[in-house]
Amino acid sequence: MEHLLEIIYLIASLTFIIGLKRLGNPQTARRGNSIAAIGMGIAIAGTLLIYKPGHSGPVDPMIYVLILIAITIGTITGWITAKKVKMTAMPELVSMFNGMGGACAALIGLIEFPHNSGDPQSVAFIVAGMVIGSVSFSGSMIAWAKLNGTMNKAIRLPRYNILNTAIMAAIIFAAIYLVVAKVQDPVFLYILFGAAILYGILFVIPIGGADMPVVISLLNSFTGLAAAFGGFLYGNMVMLTGGILVGSAGTILTLAMCKAMNRPLKNVIFGAFGETAEGGSEITGSIKEMSVTDAAVLMNYSRSVVIVPGYGLAVAQAQHVIHELEQLLESKGVQVKYAVHPVAGRMPGHMNVLLAESNVDYDKLVEMDDINPEFKNTDVVLVVGANDVVNPAAHNDPSSPIFGMPILDVELAKHVIVNKRSMKPGYAGIENELFFHDNTSMLFGDAKAALTKLVSELKGL
Amino acid sequence: MEKIIALFEDPGVLQMIYIIVLMIFVGVEVIGHVPAVLHTPLMSGANAIHGVVIIGAILVMLNTGMENVPALVLGFLAVVLGTLNVVGGFVVTDRMLEMFKKKK
Known part of the structure; x- marks a missing residue:
């Protein structure tokens, strides 16, 4: 019987490898996760049913009862917590x-x-x-x-x-x-x-x-x-x-x-x-603020819009509104894409998960290396709650702490609209010269509120 | 030095070293070419897999007699925590991936 347990462990190990491999591809990821979970299940069940301790005598049945109670508590708590948690x-x-x-x-x-x-x-x-x-x-x-x-x-x-x-x-x-x-x-x-x-x-x-x-x-x-x-x-x-x-x-x-x-x-x-905020050069210049109406008009009459989501979008729970905005613009013949920086949000892939929650088409999410050459042909870039990942200092300010970090080259677009709650610096704690560029306009306000207004303005156009 | 070489005389130890080395390479290969979009689900999935530590907690319980109450209490707690890691980990990963399904 001990050999049977070894075989079960071997199968479980294989499911872990296959599962992890499949997790690396969007098409097979979910199945991969289930495969690994099944492997884990049989490994646990096999241990409980087959394992015999080295010491003499059978295991007290109470021990099994205790283990099962513990597993039940863990399963119910883990399941509920995982099901109820917000995407953010x-x-x-x-x-x-x-x-x-x-x-x-x-x-x-x-x-x-x-x-x-x-x-x-x-x-x-x-x-x-x-x-x-x-x-x-x-x-x-x-x-x-x-x-x-x-x-x-x-x-x-x-x-x-x-x-x-x-x-x-x-x-x-x-x-x-x-x-x-x-x-x-x-x-x-x-x-x-x-x-x-x-x-x-x-x-x-x-x-x-x-x-x-x-x-x-x-x-x-x-x-x-x-x-x-x-x-x-x-x-x-x-x-x-x-x-x-x-x-x-x-x-x-x-x-x-x-x-x-x-x-x-x-x-x-x-x-x-x-x-x-050590390092980073002082930035001088002034910022331009933009009204929601102006932003709506600008986007309405452009051919292509690229949305850059950041953590601010997640915090404001604005993923559904942004999808509505995207659909509205598409219906008006504007081409819309999302530019997703690898570390946008708080975890790599965080933005993808969040946008997928609001049914944004997977094909519309474009990774950094693929979207960067497209910015110079983009009419409007809408930056929502992102900051450091669009900071040009990463390219041209060697004294900046983020110098050398790959960024989204949004400054190459014809217009950049930045939605932020305030001028507060991002996580890196540094100023962003992008906000002071001539082609940049600031749209201050909570992402959800601002985007909702933008959507209603666009509907009226 | 002799002591270290002596360790390898045990075929079990050698076998384990083989497994470790091969597993390290498998882990590296499996993750090597994953698009950034899947980093979070992947981390979460890997997180669930190391919940396999729960097997250890179960073994502790099965090897402990009813008279050893402190060990049973800690073992019980370990099984609860291990289960949380496994179940929570897999369910959260599934929730993330649920959203990646193709919509047409």
């Missing part, structure tokens, strides 16, 4: 679920330590899984709090880089000591657990909101690693393969996101960015 709140939910996985790995370590404390190899896996899981847990909770606005300031302790590095070094040193010296007293493990939790907090706290997706992706691969250490501990293949797979895929994903933002991972973790 999705990134922080992913972060929270990631934290739960990390906490699960940490708890396993805490429980397993006392009866493995003689065996250095097991203790090494236990300590590694626990430390990584704890960091992932507390880090994800901070990321969650930052994304949902509970904690919207980057807090920097003095010399936080040195402090964090020192704590990390201390944790690694203590972990090695725990293994090598064969420490039996679980109190040492609890101290290590506390230190890892603290490190997770201090690791994420100084990082600005703009870099949060990268951090979540990184912590995601951490949790994968923690799960893999659980696999080592139990010699459990499905935990090992699943964990390593997520660990490596998560790392690549993290690097891909960094690349899209043109920010080396090192700068994300150690650099101060996202809150301070």
Whole structure:
């Protein structure tokens, strides 16, 4: 029977690989997710039905009852939370679920330590899984709090880089000591657990909101690693393969996101960015404000309009209105496209998910590299709640902190209309010279309110 | 040094190292060519997959006797959290992807 369980684990591992592969293509993504979920289901069911513990005697039936109760609680809570969450709140939910996985790995370590404390190899896996899981847990909770606005300031302790590095070094040193010296007293493990939790907090706290997706992706691969250490501990293949797979895929994903933002991972973790306005030249000039009516007229009589959605659109829940605007313009013979920057919103792909929610045609969403050559032939670009991703300083101001980041070249269009709530700088905390260009007009106001007015004006034309 | 080489004498260890190395490459290959639009669902899907850590939590429970109440309490909590990761992760990913279906 034990072999049957191994076969089940093999099948589950395959579903993870196939599932992840299919997630990489819009046509097959949903099926891929279901395949991986089914694999997970049979791995869990197989463990419950087939696994026999090494110690003598059967498992107390009460244990099974407890496990089933726990699974039921988790399933109902997880299901309801995931179904009810607003599209804008999705990134922080992913972060929270990631934290739960990390906490699960940490708890396993805490429980397993006392009866493995003689065996250095097991203790090494236990300590590694626990430390990584704890960091992932507390880090994800901070990321969650930052994304949902509970904690919207980057807090920097003095010399936080040195402090964090020192704590990390201390944790690694203590972990090695725990293994090598064969420490039996679980109190040492609890101290290590506390230190890892603290490190997770201090690791994420100084990082600005703009870099949060990268951090979540990184912590995601951490949790994968923690799960893999659980696999080592139990010699459990499905935990090992699943964990390593997520660990490596998560790392690549993290690097891909960094690349899209043109920010080396090192700068994300150690650099101060996202809150301070260091660097960047002073911009002089004046801005032009535009009325809704003027904007409506301009768009009505243009041939092509490109909409650049940003996080402001998500916050204002304006994804449905923007779709209405797009359909209205199309009905008037205006060609409309969406230019989606890879890191628009708070997570890569966030805007796509959001616009898809309001039934925007997938083919209308154009990626940065494909739309950039088209801007010079575009009549009107409507920027809704985006800022840093359209800041020309990335091209022409070497002193700017975002210099070198790939951006949408909206300034090449004939007219640029920027809808923003105020002149407040974006996440990078820097001024945007685009707003001062001659062909740029500002349309101030909440995205939803402004776009609703724009739609009604257009209907009247 | 001998100690490290001695580790490899155990075929189980060697087998695990094979699996790790191959899995790392699989992970890299699988993610390598994904369009940016799918980064969020992909991260979310990967997030659900590392919920496999719940298997560990179940093993802990199955290996714990009824008399060890503290371990059972922590194990129970671990199973709840692991399930949250798995179920929440897959459902949220599905919700994201639901929106990618083609409309004609």
